[in-house]
Amino acid sequence: MKDFLSARLRTFVLLLLACLALPAHAQLAIEITGAGATRIPVIIPVFENEQVLPNSVSDIVRADLERSGLFQVMDNGVAPISANTLPDLAGLRARGADAALGASASALDNGRMEIRFRLFDLPRQAELGGMSMVMSPSQYRLIAHRIADYIYEKLTGQPGYFSTRIAFVVKSGDRYNLQIADVDGANPQVALTSREPIISPSWSPDGQRIAYVSFEAKKPVVYVHTLASGQRKAIANFTGSNSAPAWSPDGSRLAVALTRDGHSQIYIVGADGSGARRLMSSGGIDTEPNFSPDGQTIYFSSDRGGGAQIYRVSANGGSAQRVTFDGSYNVSPRISSDGRTMAYLTRGGSGFQIAIMNLANGQITKVSQGGQAESPSFAPGGRMVLYAENGSLYAVSSDGNVRQRLSVQASAVREPAWGPAPK
Amino acid sequence: MKKLLVPALLAMMLAACSSTPDEGAALDDGSGVTTVNANDPSGTGIAALTDPNNILSQRSVYFDYDSYSVKSEFAQLMQAHASFLSQHPEMRMMIQGNTDERGSPEYNLALGQKRAEAVRQALVALGANGAQIEAVSLGEEKPRCYESYESCYAENRRGDMLYQGEF
Numbered sequence: 001m002k003d004f005l006s007a008r009l010r011t012f013v014l015l016l017l018a019c020l021a022l023p024a025h026a027q028l029a030i031e032i033t034g035a036g037a038t039r040i041p042v043i044i045p046v047f048e049n050e051q052v053l054p055n056s057v058s059d060i061v062r063a064d065l066e067r068s069g070l071f072q073v074m075d076n077g078v079a080p081i082s083a084n085t086l087p088d089l090a091g092l093r094a095r096g097a098d099a100a101l102g103a104s105a106s107a108l109d110n111g112r113m114e115i116r117f118r119l120f121d122l123p124r125q126a127e128l129g130g131m132s133m134v135m136s137p138s139q140y141r142l143i144a145h146r147i148a149d150y151i152y153e154k155l156t157g158q159p160g161y162f163s164t165r166i167a168f169v170v171k172s173g174d175r176y177n178l179q180i181a182d183v184d185g186a187n188p189q190v191a192l193t194s195r196e197p198i199i200s201p202s203w204s205p206d207g208q209r210i211a212y213v214s215f216e217a218k219k220p221v222v223y224v225h226t227l228a229s230g231q232r233k234a235i236a237n238f239t240g241s242n243s244a245p246a247w248s249p250d251g252s253r254l255a256v257a258l259t260r261d262g263h264s265q266i267y268i269v270g271a272d273g274s275g276a277r278r279l280m281s282s283g284g285i286d287t288e289p290n291f292s293p294d295g296q297t298i299y300f301s302s303d304r305g306g307g308a309q310i311y312r313v314s315a316n317g318g319s320a321q322r323v324t325f326d327g328s329y330n331v332s333p334r335i336s337s338d339g340r341t342m343a344y345l346t347r348g349g350s351g352f353q354i355a356i357m358n359l360a361n362g363q364i365t366k367v368s369q370g371g372q373a374e375s376p377s378f379a380p381g382g383r384m385v386l387y388a389e390n391g392s393l394y395a396v397s398s399d400g401n402v403r404q405r406l407s408v409q410a411s412a413v414r415e416p417a418w419g420p421a422p423k
Numbered sequence: 424m425k426k427l428l429v430p431a432l433l434a435m436m437l438a439a440c441s442s443t444p445d446e447g448a449a450l451d452d453g454s455g456v457t458t459v460n461a462n463d464p465s466g467t468g469i470a471a472l473t474d475p476n477n478i479l480s481q482r483s484v485y486f487d488y489d490s491y492s493v494k495s496e497f498a499q500l501m502q503a504h505a506s507f508l509s510q511h512p513e514m515r516m517m518i519q520g521n522t523d524e525r526g527s528p529e530y531n532l533a534l535g536q537k538r539a540e541a542v543r544q545a546l547v548a549l550g551a552n553g554a555q556i557e558a559v560s561l562g563e564e565k566p567r568c569y570e571s572y573e574s575c576y577a578e579n580r581r582g583d584m585l586y587q588g589e590f
Contacts, residue, residue: 197564199528213532218517218590219559220532241536241560244529257533259558262540264533285533301530308530331527345527352526374527415528 026170026408028185034403035069040155042071043097048080048104053113054137058103060144064162064184065151069402083116083130093122099155103147112136117147119154128154141186159381163422166386167201167210168393169415170408178212180227185406191225201417202245211235211245211254222256224271235273246289255279255289255298266300280317291315292335299323299333299342310344324357326364332375336382341398343376343385354387356398367400375414380421388414469511472586478503484542484582491537493545504584505549512552515587518542520560523576528563535560542582
């Protein structure tokens with residue numbers, strides 16, 4: 001037996017190739033399928049001296065804002081607006097725009113570049129603010145996303161999400177790839193490849209590690225995987241099934257579902273796999289834990305009352321309170337980073353849909369369109385939700401208006417997890 | 424890999440205990456080593472696990488929609504595997520519970536566990552030692568049938584019994 005096991009272990013080591021470069025066809029394609037009812041008209045001209053940058057940064061800023069569905073980017077031949085002088089705001093306003101970006105690039109002595117920008121509110125004829133950023137040539141995408149985040153936050157009042165990353169699992173043939181990409185699909189990397197399923201990726205709060213469930217041992221085992229090094233460790237590998245990892249907001253612990261005592265129950269375990277302890281005892285299924293952003297409460301799904309419903313309990317255990325009451329199947333709770341809303345999966349007359357509940361007043365909005373949705377995951381800020389349906393991912397605004405489809409050619413994409421805001 | 428491994432391992436185990444179900448006599452293979460053949464008239468030897476004519480080669484228990492109890496039609500199968508396990512206390516079994524694809528993957532994992540656990544408890548009630556058996560779940564992740572219609576969903580609501588060497 002031992003020889004068989006070690007032979008299999010070796011095979012697996014060969015399968016687990018960290019940080020592979022991907023063939024071009026494995027990249028996410030993003031298609032906008034819905035936009036906001038009213039979009040803010042903005043002018044984002046080519047930057048002054050943009051030719052000193054390795055690639056067009058203004059193109060990426062425009063694409064980010066367009067894709068968000070909240071902006072109408074007016075690209076009608078406006079000349080570059082210098083960040084160093086006050087532009088003709090009345091003239092820009094006359095073009096019908098509500099905001100305009102003035103930006104200038106310059107090459108520095110050490111091979112680095114600087115971008116200075118200022119954002120203007122045209123109806124008020126006022127400057128909204130600006131920044132200066134120094135970058136190395138390889139950082140042009142990141143810098144572009146940061147500028148787009150800045151514009152998004154200033155004009156909508158919500159934090160931007162363009163410099164976040166997402167994780168998801170791509171199944172191509174008999175291979176499962178746990179993949180990481182920028183939220184616009186750029187910079188795809190494979191963190192793990194396996195012939196057995198991978199599910200439930202969960203980002204650590206600092207974005208450095210991902211916990212997930214891998215079936216490479218013919219049963220579900222929870223791993224924590226450090227992205228930079230590719231190193232990973234089984235942090236829950238008990239008798240039975242180990243699944244549903246969710247990080248505590250401070251990154252020190254995870255909540256997991258274990259079946260070491262028969263049926264699925266929630267445990268808290270150190271991020272290094274130490275000190276697993278049962279959170280509470282119930283006669284039925286408890287699974288899919290998710291911490292509230294203050295770390296005080298754990299939301300989870302359970303059939304303790306008969307059907308599958310969402311409950312919440314103190315992170316120290318104790319008695320649980322039921323959260324969902326409509327319908328007979330409400331699972332997969334995910335709490336937004338502001339703690340105000342919960343995304344979850346609900347079954348109704350039109351099948352399985354993603355719903356968003358306002359936790360203050362219980363108001364529910366269904367945001368998915370088909371009947372086979374699953375696996376909701378909030379963007380930082382809670383303005384957008386990512387979910388899986390029929391082999392594609394969808395990013396949708398929490399009001400259901402803005403919608404994008406993310407797909408990989410000839411592959412099924414599932415199990416999305418939206419990463420944290422970069423520090 | 425499983426398909427290749429299983430016959431190879433079982434062949435090794437067979438060679439090790441040299442049981443030939445057809446004949447009961449002591450055999451001399453000419454090497455000077457005489458092996459006493461433990462005859463196995465009841466057909467419960469390890470070879471029985473892969474003998475298509477033996478009930479022990481049947482490994483799947485099917486469940487009704489939204490149900491997690493072993494149906495009476497599987498009573499004979501449960502009894503056969505429970506007896507085999509109690510007669511071979513060195514053998515280990517993994518039961519993999521499965522569900523159809525609808526709904527939450529993680530919640531389905533918990534439901535698949537309920538099916539695996541139901542099979543495990545049935546085997547223990549019929550005489551197997553619980554320590555021989557690990558119940559795990561594959562949820563909706565390893566469907567046997569990939570289409571979205573009821574007969575296919577039914578095929579995927581299943582518990583599979585695997586013996587050591589097969590997992």
